[in-house]
Amino acid sequence: MARYAHIKDSVALITLTNPPVNALSAAVRHGITESVTRALRDPTVKAVVLCGENGKFCGGADIREFAGPMTGPAFVPMLDDIEAGDKPVVAAIEGMALGGGLELALCCHYRIAHSKARLGLPEVTLGLLPAAGGTQRLPRLIGIPASLELITTGRHISAQEALKLGIVDQVTDKNACEVAVEFAQRVMDKPLESRRVSQQTVQCPPDLEALLENTMVQVKKRARGAIAPVACVKAVRAAATLPYKQGMERERDMMGTLFNSGQARALQYFFFAQRAVGKWSLPSGACWNNTKPKPVHRAAVIGLGTMGRGITVSLVAAGVSVVAVEVGEKQLQAGKQMVMAILERQAQKKGVAAPLDLLRFSNNLKDIGGVDLVIEAVFEDMALKKQIFKELSSVCKIDTLLCTNTSGLDIDVLASITGRPQQVVGMHFFAPAHMMKLLEVVHGRHSSPEAVATAMSLGKKMGKVSVAVGNCPGFVGNRMLMPYVEQANFLLEEGATPEQVDQALEEFGFAMGVFRMSDLSGLDVGWRVRKEAGLTGPSVAATESPRKRQGRRYGPIADLICEQGRLGQKTGCGWYLYDRPGGREAKPDPWIRRFLEEYRTKHGLKARAIDKQEILDRCLFSLINEGFRALEDGIAAGPEDVDVIYVFGYSWPRHMGGPMFYAGMVGLARVLERLEHYHQAHPDVPSLQPSTLLRRLVASGSPPVQQWRGFIKRMRSQL
Ligand SMILES: CCCCCCCC/C=C\C/C=C/C(=O)SCCNC(=O)CCNC(=O)[C@H](O)C(C)(C)COP(=O)(O)OP(=O)(O)OC[C@H]1O[C@@H](n2cnc3c(N)ncnc32)[C@H](O)[C@@H]1OP(=O)(O)O
Numbered sequence: 012m013a014r015y016a017h018i019k020d021s022v023a024l025i026t027l028t029n030p031p032v033n034a035l036s037a038a039v040r041h042g043i044t045e046s047v048t049r050a051l052r053d054p055t056v057k058a059v060v061l062c063g064e065n066g067k068f069c070g071g072a073d074i075r076e077f078a079g080p081m082t083g084p085a086f087v088p089m090l091d092d093i094e095a096g097d098k099p100v101v102a103a104i105e106g107m108a109l110g111g112g113l114e115l116a117l118c119c120h121y122r123i124a125h126s127k128a129r130l131g132l133p134e135v136t137l138g139l140l141p142a143a144g145g146t147q148r149l150p151r152l153i154g155i156p157a158s159l160e161l162i163t164t165g166r167h168i169s170a171q172e173a174l175k176l177g178i179v180d181q182v183t184d185k186n187a188c189e190v191a192v193e194f195a196q197r198v199m200d201k202p203l204e205s206r207r208v209s210q211q212t213v214q215c216p217p218d219l220e221a222l223l224e225n226t227m228v229q230v231k232k233r234a235r236g237a238i239a240p241v242a243c244v245k246a247v248r249a250a251a252t253l254p255y256k257q258g259m260e261r262e263r264d265m266m267g268t269l270f271n272s273g274q275a276r277a278l279q280y281f282f283f284a285q286r287a288v289g290k291w292s293l294p295s296g297a298c299w300n301n302t303k304p305k306p307v308h309r310a311a312v313i314g315l316g317t318m319g320r321g322i323t324v325s326l327v328a329a330g331v332s333v334v335a336v337e338v339g340e341k342q343l344q345a346g347k348q349m350v351m352a353i354l355e356r357q358a359q360k361k362g363v364a365a366p367l368d369l370l371r372f373s374n375n376l377k378d379i380g381g382v383d384l385v386i387e388a389v390f391e392d393m394a395l396k397k398q399i400f401k402e403l404s405s406v407c408k409i410d411t412l413l414c415t416n417t418s419g420l421d422i423d424v425l426a427s428i429t430g431r432p433q434q435v436v437g438m439h440f441f442a443p444a445h446m447m448k449l450l451e452v453v454h455g456r457h458s459s460p461e462a463v464a465t466a467m468s469l470g471k472k473m474g475k476v477s478v479a480v481g482n483c484p485g486f487v488g489n490r491m492l493m494p495y496v497e498q499a500n501f502l503l504e505e506g507a508t509p510e511q512v513d514q515a516l517e518e519f520g521f522a523m524g525v526f527r528m529s530d531l532s533g534l535d536v537g538w539r540v541r542k543e544a545g546l547t548g549p550s551v552a553a554t555e556s557p558r559k560r561q562g563r564r565y566g567p568i569a570d571l572i573c574e575q576g577r578l579g580q581k582t583g584c585g586w587y588l589y590d591r592p593g594g595r596e597a598k599p600d601p602w603i604r605r606f607l608e609e610y611r612t613k614h615g616l617k618a619r620a621i622d623k624q625e626i627l628d629r630c631l632f633s634l635i636n637e638g639f640r641a642l643e644d645g646i647a648a649g650p651e652d653v654d655v656i657y658v659f660g661y662s663w664p665r666h667m668g669g670p671m672f673y674a675g676m677v678g679l680a681r682v683l684e685r686l687e688h689y690h691q692a693h694p695d696v697p698s699l700q701p702s703t704l705l706r707r708l709v710a711s712g713s714p715p716v717q718q719w720r721g722f723i724k725r726m727r728s729q730l
Pocket residue numbers: 031032034070071072073074075081086107109110111112133134137139140141142143266267270283286287
């Protein structure tokens with residue numbers, strides 16, 4: 012919808028009204044078309060101002076409408092008509108002008124932005140390109156290099172940057188709509204020819220070809236198989252090399268392909284998934300909109316290893332005052348130096364002073380008595396954590412929230428050590444914690460809704476995407492990782508090499524394959540977990556078969572590698588070889604090849620050729636199967652939660668939507684058939700046995716992922 016008002020001195024004001032972000036739904040486009048026609052026809056109107064209700068110009072096309080048939084006025088003719096009109100149209104940009112919203116502003120003859128407004132063409136993040144003339148008008152307005160950067164990244168920019176680039180004509184701290192009306196009165200009699208962006212010629216740099224080629228190389232490298240960024244480069248090339256009309260035809264053709272692609276569906280699903288996880292709920296019925304978080308002004312972090320340092324940085328950067336505790340003097344000093352260096356680097360980038368006054372270091376737990384919340388981030392050792400939680404419950408004030416950064420240990424055990432189990436939750440950050448966006452907030456059996464709400468809200472304040480999950484070994488992310496890693500290890504036993512497995516996974520779109528990733532995080536992390544779980548180490552009886560544990564197939568290769576002191580990048584070798592300890596460049600290691608051959612010979616295993624499809628099917632479908640189990644158990648509240656965890660925490664390619672969305676895309680029946688096939692071939696691997704939820708979904712005709720939550724609810728209520 013759009014409101015029309017004829018206001019003082021010959022100016023018509025058209026206000027977009029479609030809360031919450033005035034997206035360009037069919038009704039809004041209809042309203043704009045009608046209002047603009049009315050203004051152009053009315054001889055008493057000499058200029059038009061376009062603005063958005065509630066201080067928001069426009070958040071772009073209505074993404075919800077992409078899933079259905081396109082109705083209402085088409086974007087391109089609507090915008091072309093505004094630009095071609097004989098009365099000046101001024102866009103008053105408050106809040107945001109994004110995607111189709113910015114394209115709407117670009118067809119106006121003038122643009123005034125409020126100083127706090129954000130502008131951008133984020134279509135690429137939705138698997139699309141700016142197809143309402145954005146790829147053809149923006150290059151004409153600001154040139155090729157800047158357009159390439161903005162359109163291929165989808166980055167939002169400030170009004171100040173937009174002014175510098177020449178996207179807007181003026182930035183104001185006042186009411187942008189009022190300023191635009193005054194502006195319109197001043198320009199109502201000026202000629203419009205030079206203000207029609209589509210009529211301008213593109214200023215091309217002399218090295219155009221090299222620029223386009225280099226950008227394409229970089230974009231393909233970053234895209235990990237996503238097709239929209241590549242189409243964006245091609246569309247800008249068309250703007251640089253073709254007349255406007257032909258450029259528009261190229262834009263339309265490429266949009267046609269992208270619009271109907273699985274990647275666009277995945278990315279648009281993911282847009283809403285990210286927002287869905289903020290609307291958490293607990294099995295008790297407590298949820299995001301009926302539970303108030305407690306304010307957290309002062310926090311403590313226990314342990315200044317890699318995780319503790321990153322958490323401390325994130326808290327301080329979010330404006331929370333922190334006492335960071337580390338008992339060993341040497342570790343305390345090393346941690347202190349690192350935390351301060353990161354904070355100073357971050358502040359330097361922003362051109363502000365580092366908030367070091369919020370930071371205190373101590374080697375004594377007694378110094379944290381007054382804090383609102385504690386995050387324990389020591390080694391993954393239950394005995395040590397228990398001891399710390401015991402001390403915490405005696406030194407902290409009665410209402411302090413006690414959180415643990417464990418990546419998979421039992422929250423309920425830790426809660427039971429304290430006299431306040433309702434105030435214990437998991438806050439599972441991902442390394443490096445000051446950079447990774449994901450936070451799993453783990454609710455234990457006794458965690459109060461208020462404790463969960465507080466951890467979720469603190470995560471948001473720290474800039475994290477927080478997902479509430481239930482308590483079980485590995486929670487959601489690491490629980491699903493176990494069968495994935497297990498399959499990768501079995502593939503090595505059967506004849507694959509680490510580089511072959513990694514290549515298949517990286518071609519799929521993961522930032523790193525399973526073995527490169529495990530070299531980066533340190534092979535000892537998983538080794539410790541396996542020891543703790545009694546799968547390896549002194550607790551295993553000497554009589555036990557090395558390739559069997561508790562009646563199931565077990566792959567001891569990773570343990571044997573660790574026993575050789577090969578712990579990954581930090582020791583200069585793991586699954587790969589590095590030029591030095593701490594080196595980053597992974598090279599295939601002949602030692603590993605020899606080791607695998609000897610291992611197979613020793614265990615009577617015959618190496619066979621394994622193709623990429625088998626690698627992907629076994630690694631991905633076993634992980635997905637565990638995702639179904641986590642949904643079935645209620646550990647994950649919905650498929651969106653699993654998908655957000657995997658994209659933000661484990662580099663699952665976003666244009667594949669996340670593991671659960673991907674299962675739907677591949678076809679649940681195919682996932683089930685492959686799992687049955689592999690389970691038959693490996694009956695001693697329980698993680699390949701298809702989950703009940705997967706079977707039931709297939710039996711019900713494989714409903715779309717958006718309907719699974721309701722399906723699971725009904726399934727549970729029938730039990
Ligand atoms: C065969 C070919 C056919 C082709 C035909 C198509 C032609 C298309 C022509 C032109 C191309 C134009 C494409 C586009 O414009 S795509 C959309 C581009 N815009 C965006 O990507 C912006 C998306 N939104 C955001 O980034 C943010 O929401 C925000 C910055 C606007 C606001 O952020 P914040 O304040 O943090 O609020 P939320 O993110 O929580 O959002 C609030 C609420 O609003 C919903 N929402 C936001 N944007 C949209 C939108 N564009 N469409 C629909 N809904 C939107 C969001 O989902 C939240 O909803 P809630 O969870 O229910 O509260």
